[in-house]
Amino acid sequence: MQWSDYTTGQRIKILRGKDVTQSALAEMTGLSVVTVQKAEQDKALTLNTLMLIADALGVDTSVVLGQQAPRRAMEQADRTMVRTLSQVVHDTAAGLLPDHLEEADGAAGIRAAINRCWALYWKGHYVDAGALAAPLLQQAAMHRHNQPAGSVDEAWGLLADAYRLSAYVSNLMGARDLAYAAIGHAQFAAERCADELQPAIVTSGRSWIYLRDARLPAALQLAEKAATDTEPRFSKATPEQLTVYGSHINFAAVVASRLKDKERTADYLSQSHATGARMVSEHKAYGTLFGPVTASTQAVGINVALGQTGKALKLIKGIRDVSQLTEAAQNRYAMDKAMAQADANLWDASLDTLEATLTGAPQWARHQALPSVIVAKVGQASTARLRRVTELIGMRSSVTHGFPPATARSAL
Incomplete structure (x- = not known):
């Protein structure tokens, strides 16, 4: 129906x-x-x-009125958040701010709020992150507006971060038009700040939006540009520079794998692992995290996308501890692991991995379609187990009346 x-x-x-x-x-x-x-x-x-x-x-x-279907897997609170965020993104870009709004915390307060918002995002609490992003964006826009001429570089950087956060939340919530608008405003702001890494970081974010919109060749072009623009001199590279470059070259491998370009994917993976090895441990910078564990876990999903199940399972055996990763990254790795197990006909192991993740991270799982894809692959498991996992997946959507399952989501 x-x-x-x-x-x-x-x-x-x-x-x-x-x-x-x-x-x-x-x-x-x-x-x-x-x-x-x-x-x-x-x-x-x-x-x-x-x-x-x-x-x-x-x-x-x-x-x-039935002229347009609602977005899947969105509850009433989700829709309200997206609608509010959309109004704020468009209003701030047009220079429209509430009359009663006053700048409360200055640059330091806005940066602290940005960090809190990223923390929520990487926990998989996307609705909470989006709810915070709206007033954060207003404060960042007001802060930039209040700066005297010639001293707005840092303010533009804060505004770019706020728009990028808004774009990322919108993209994960399926609000693609809003994601495009927000990342465009982020690019405008990033090009006006003094931080030379900001424009490339936003370019990578646009690449991710293209990827989820199935614009793969354009996504790869942008991902490669972001990686090239941030490649450091390794002998003098700071942890922040390595984090940005590593995450970007890794994402280029993700996009190349979706295009089934094995040679290019292997080249980017090699650079990703080399960057991770230089870092020794995971490091956070610019709203992202990268290091040797990230390089290894992302490689699992990349090999799954290429149909190289054996390589993916071999990598999984060597990954012992993922506690350094963000919660969202841990959950995504679990989904890639479950998919690899399903592709290898390890039905029970796949369901074990999937069920543990759905139970342990229900808020994150609500916005993922990959669990449904995995269940569709697991055709040889017991009916009781399949029913239990299917019920967990069903809890993710408040609108299940006659709609087909959403397509699989791409890696972050």
Whole structure:
């Protein structure tokens, strides 16, 4: 059954989900419970009621009317966050800031908020990160606006970071148009700051958005440019420079693997491992983390993408401790591991890995489609086990009425 096949009242009820009662929706909109009930029963729906309900549920009116399907795996809180973030991204880019807004914390406070936002992002708490990104972006825009002429370099860098965070959250939430807009504003800001690494970092972020939009040749071109622009002189490279270059050359390998270019992938992987080896341990910089463990775990997913299951399993055997990775990176590695196990017909091992991750990181798993792809591969496991894991996957989406599973997500 397609989204347009439901009545408007049924769509409101589906969008409301189990977490928002009719009474709660009435309170959110300022409407009476009777009015909400009538709307869900298709008895009465004025234009004003339609607009209030759509705004409260965090969707466009076209979604309520069935002209556009809602994004998959998004709950009401997710939609509200994306809608708010979208308004802030577009308003700040147009120079529109709330009249009551005052700069509260200065550059140091904004940098601290950026770091907190990245911490939430790398824990897999994307909704929380997006909720923080909106006021952070407003503060960064106000800070830049308040700087005297000739002294805005650092302010542009903070604004670039805030837009890039917004782009990353939007991309993971499936809000592709918003991701494109935010990364474009990030590029504009990055080119005006004094940090020579910022433009390349944003270019790599754009490459990731292209990758998830299946624009693979363009994604590879951008990924290669970002890696080239950040390649340091290894004899004098700082940990920050190695982190940025390592993450970028590694991502170039990810994109090349999606294009099935084994020779280019192998070359980039070799450079990634060499960079990781020089670093000895993982290091954080510019909202990312890289080191020898990252290089090894990312190589697992890259070999899986190339269909080189044996190489992936051999790498897995050599990886003992992933505690240095961010939580999101640990979870992504677990999914790549489960996929490799499924490709090798190790059904029970694959389900063990998958179930442990879904149970341990439900917030992260809600926004991933790869678990569904893995389950589809595991065709020889016990029915009871498959049912249990399928139920865990089903918990990720509040709208499961007749929609096919989303396509597999690309690596971060």
